[in-house]
Amino acid sequence: MKKKLFFILLFGLPIFMYAQSTNYAIKLNVNYYSDSINLADDYTNERCVLDIYYPENIKNYATIVWFHGGGLTGGNKEFPAELKEKGVCIVAVNYRLYPKVKAPTYIEDAAAAVSWVFHNIENLGGDPSLIFISGHSAGGYLASMIGLDKSYLKKHNIDANDIAGLIPLSGHTITHFTVRKENGIPGTQPVVDNFAPLYHVRSDAPPLLLITGDRELELLGRYEENAYLMRMMKVVGHQRTKIYELDGYGHNMTKAAFPLLLKEVQSIQEEKKSK
Numbered sequence: 001m002k003k004k005l006f007f008i009l010l011f012g013l014p015i016f017m018y019a020q021s022t023n024y025a026i027k028l029n030v031n032y033y034s035d036s037i038n039l040a041d042d043y044t045n046e047r048c049v050l051d052i053y054y055p056e057n058i059k060n061y062a063t064i065v066w067f068h069g070g071g072l073t074g075g076n077k078e079f080p081a082e083l084k085e086k087g088v089c090i091v092a093v094n095y096r097l098y099p100k101v102k103a104p105t106y107i108e109d110a111a112a113a114v115s116w117v118f119h120n121i122e123n124l125g126g127d128p129s130l131i132f133i134s135g136h137s138a139g140g141y142l143a144s145m146i147g148l149d150k151s152y153l154k155k156h157n158i159d160a161n162d163i164a165g166l167i168p169l170s171g172h173t174i175t176h177f178t179v180r181k182e183n184g185i186p187g188t189q190p191v192v193d194n195f196a197p198l199y200h201v202r203s204d205a206p207p208l209l210l211i212t213g214d215r216e217l218e219l220l221g222r223y224e225e226n227a228y229l230m231r232m233m234k235v236v237g238h239q240r241t242k243i244y245e246l247d248g249y250g251h252n253m254t255k256a257a258f259p260l261l262l263k264e265v266q267s268i269q270e271e272k273k274s275k
Contacts, residue, residue, distance in 0.1 A: 022087060027052040032093075032116035047096045050113050052124065053079045054089035060127040062164070062269050063089040064261070065114055067135030067142045072106055072178040073098050075138070082258035088265060089126050091117050095142070103179045103195055107152055110142040114163075115156035129272065132165045132265050136254050138178070140171020144197035144229075148205055163206040165268050169257045170212050170222055173197045173229040188220065198229050203237035209264045210243040211257045217250035 029049045031038050038045040055061050064083060068075040077092035084090065095109035114133060122128050133143040146152045147166040153159070175196040177187040185191060192198045210230055215223035223245055233241040246256045 022058055022085065023056045024085065025054055025056050027054075030116075032113045043096060043100055047094050048109055048112070049077075049094050050116065051077055051079065051092045052089065053084060053092070054124050054126065055087060056125075058087060059125050060130070061087065061089055061125065062130035062132060062265050063091060063117060063121050063126050064132045064134055064265065065091045065093060065117055065143075067093050067095070067110060067133075067139030069135065069137030069139050070097075072138045072141075072176060080254065080258060082255060083262070086262055088262070089121065089124070091121075098178050098182065102182050103176075104152075107142060107145050107195075108155075111146045111152035111156060111158075114146060115153060115158050118156075118158050118162070129162070130164050130265075130269055131162075132167060132268075133163055134167040134169065134261055135171065136169040137171060137251065138176065140168030141173075141176050141197070142171075143168045144171055144173060145195070145200075147208075148197050148200035148202065149194075150200075161204060161206060164272070165207045165209065165264060166205070167209045167211070167261050167264055169254055169261070170218065170251050171197075171210075171226075172222070173210075173225040190221070198225075198232065201229070201232045201236050201238070203233075203239075205233070205238055207240035207264075207268060208233060208238070208242070209260070210241070211246065211253070211260055212243070213246050213249040213251055213253040215245060217248070219251045222251065 028051050032050055033048050077094045079090050079092050093113040095106045118128055133147055135143045147160055147163055150160040175191040175193050179195045180191055210226040212223045212226050230241050230243040246253050249256050
């Protein structure tokens with residue numbers, strides 16, 4: 001399903017207008033593992049941190065946990081400008097990277113960061129029932145993995161079904177190419193194993209919004225991977241899977257995707273309030 005840019009901007013505008021008068025605070029480099037884990041390893045202490053950008057004069061706000069891209073080998077936490085001053089909290093997460101660590105360490109880090117948000121966001125004024133998980137590319141892969149494979153969050157006594165919504169942007173749904181590289185498998189050889197979101201399709205997952213660039217401009221098969229995940233989620237009975245293909249955009253399609261992300265957050269937030 002392709003959506004044109006004028007449609008995206010139209011629905012992004014009301015959120016922007018709503019949030020202009022809100023004051024925001026920032027907390028930086030918060031460790032999401034316990035002191036005993038952080039102090040045991042310098043690299044863990046350095047990388048396993050998150051930043052929080054949150055509205056001060058709104059109560060029970062929604063939170064978007066944002067995982068950066070970079071192929072699981074690079075990148076750093078960031079607050080995407082297009083998500084700021086929109087009436088929501090952004091939690092930007094760093095995680096450990098290959099080759100210093102291998103799978104599933106970076107997935108475990110993602111789950112630990114989300115667990116921290118579940119356990120702490122209410123203390124900052126947020127609503128723990130309105131936690132959305134998102135990210136671009138490798139970050140989208142991490143979002144899908146911890147949202148569909150319930151085992152990662154279960155280790156922290158969190159039910160992945162309590163996530164309000166999963167919104168990966170151009171994320172792998174097959175096994176990530178870096179995970180394949182770790183096992184000597186070329187990037188052009190598709191694999192669906194325990195490290196693939198596709199392996200964990202289930203009918204009771206949180207609402208899932210998949211967004212990719214144009215299939216002719218994306219990385220190898222990225223749209224088709226996401227379309228297959230969408231189809232298999234529907235086959236198993238999931239009622240809340242949608243996919244958007246952004247016409248004319250390649251892999252770096254985040255600016256066009258962010259209004260759709262915010263619209264999904266707003267829609268689910270309003271749905272929960274109406275119940």
